[in-house]
Amino acid sequence: MQVTVKILRYNPEKDEKQHYESYQVEADPTDRVLDLLEKIKGYQDGTLAFRRSCAHGICGSCAMRINGRNRLACKTLVQDLNTTKITVEPLLGLRVIKDLVVDMEIFFEHYRAVKPYFVNDEPPPEKERLQSPEERERFDDTTKCILCGACTTSCPSFWANRNYLGPAAIVAAHRFIFDSRDRAAAERLKILSDHFGVYHCHTIYNCTDACPRGIQVTKAIGEVKKAIMTGSLD
Amino acid sequence: MSLDGSVGLQWLRYRGGGTMLAWLLHRLTGLGIVLFVGTHVIAAFFLQQLGSDLAITITAIYESWAFQVIVYFCVIYHVINGLRIIILDLWPQLLEYQHEAIWLQWFIIIPIYGLSIFVLIQHGLIGG
Numbered sequence: 001m002q003v004t005v006k007i008l009r010y011n012p013e014k015d016e017k018q019h020y021e022s023y024q025v026e027a028d029p030t031d032r033v034l035d036l037l038e039k040i041k042g043y044q045d046g047t048l049a050f051r052r053s054c055a056h057g058i059c060g061s062c063a064m065r066i067n068g069r070n071r072l073a074c075k076t077l078v079q080d081l082n083t084t085k086i087t088v089e090p091l092l093g094l095r096v097i098k099d100l101v102v103d104m105e106i107f108f109e110h111y112r113a114v115k116p117y118f119v120n121d122e123p124p125p126e127k128e129r130l131q132s133p134e135e136r137e138r139f140d141d142t143t144k145c146i147l148c149g150a151c152t153t154s155c156p157s158f159w160a161n162r163n164y165l166g167p168a169a170i171v172a173a174h175r176f177i178f179d180s181r182d183r184a185a186a187e188r189l190k191i192l193s194d195h196f197g198v199y200h201c202h203t204i205y206n207c208t209d210a211c212p213r214g215i216q217v218t219k220a221i222g223e224v225k226k227a228i229m230t231g232s233l234d
Numbered sequence: 235m236s237l238d239g240s241v242g243l244q245w246l247r248y249r250g251g252g253t254m255l256a257w258l259l260h261r262l263t264g265l266g267i268v269l270f271v272g273t274h275v276i277a278a279f280f281l282q283q284l285g286s287d288l289a290i291t292i293t294a295i296y297e298s299w300a301f302q303v304i305v306y307f308c309v310i311y312h313v314i315n316g317l318r319i320i321i322l323d324l325w326p327q328l329l330e331y332q333h334e335a336i337w338l339q340w341f342i343i344i345p346i347y348g349l350s351i352f353v354l355i356q357h358g359l360i361g362g
């Protein structure tokens with residue numbers, strides 16, 4: 001089948017602003033949008049810039065707006081879009097470096113701000129720090145994050161104020177806050193109760209719909225809000 | 235479209251679906267309520283402080299059918315959507331059913347709003 005791919009492009013060396021360019025591509029229904037971008041770059045226009053690495057929905061490099069919604073290009077099949085006209089644009093709310101490549105620095109700055117690592121200064125036990133299956137289950141959903149940025153850049157609160165830590169950072173914090181082995185929950189909750197923390201979330205739910213890993217992002221944010229409100233992790 | 239990351243009006247083209255619409259309507263209906271209360275306050279100000287006829291004109295506007303139909307929607311939507319948000323804030327485990335919650339709220343809003351408008355029209359027709 002013949003597909004029209006319209007891409008929002010920008011070359012900092014010659015363009016003053018972004019503009020759309022369209023490409024006709026021969027595609028199979030089971031092709032992914034990433035395959036189409038590869039075909040365009042390989043056979044029609046080698047200057048097209050986009051990020052990709054694993055091509056299997058694991059590395060989180062290829063998040064972009066596809067037909068108006070954030071998705072991973074490597075996980076989005078042409079047949080699932082139900083149209084032969086595909087519009088591809090860079091993520092919203094981040095500075096565009098070139099074409100579909102955006103500057104993720106602010107995203108990772110927010111990520112680092114919530115201490116996304118295991119903290120426990122108690123002397124390590126002889127073997128491992130044991131955890132029951134139930135305790136492990138408590139934060140299982142938020143371990144799935146691949147830091148693609150689809151959630152944060154789909155959030156109207158983030159669009160309005162980029163100081164807001166954003167859903168991805170809160171998901172990362174949730175993963176450690178509810179880990180029974182971790183000891184820095186109070187510290188993280190304090191960071192998240194700050195002006196630019198969880199209360200910027202207005203349960204708009206775009207983040208959950210955008211997450212390519214199916215993480216219940218709004219629920220995780222809700223659990224963090226409740227933990228701040230009640231002072232309890234139960 | 236902007237390159238520095240500021241979103242401008244591009245956000246209007248984001249396909250957030252029903253949940254984003256629910257949030258947008260919450261903001262708009264909130265503004266509608268502020269506008270309604272504002273016209274009341276302004277009318278009262280003109281009437282009491284200045285004894286101006288403008289008060290009668292403003293009162294005629296907010297008591298008009300068209301205005302009332304919009305205000306009813308604003309209040310009913312804002313209250314029920316607000317309740318949904320409060321319930322989900324208190325029981326975050328229910329957030330998994332956010333889409334169902336939105337459907338449920340429309341099932342509540344539409345009959346209540348329809349009934350209110352019916353009463354409003356009937357009231358208007360018999361000259362109440």
Ligand code: FES
Pocket residue numbers: 051052053054055056057058059060061062063072073074075
């Ligand atoms: S290329 Fe790795 S997630 Fe798409």
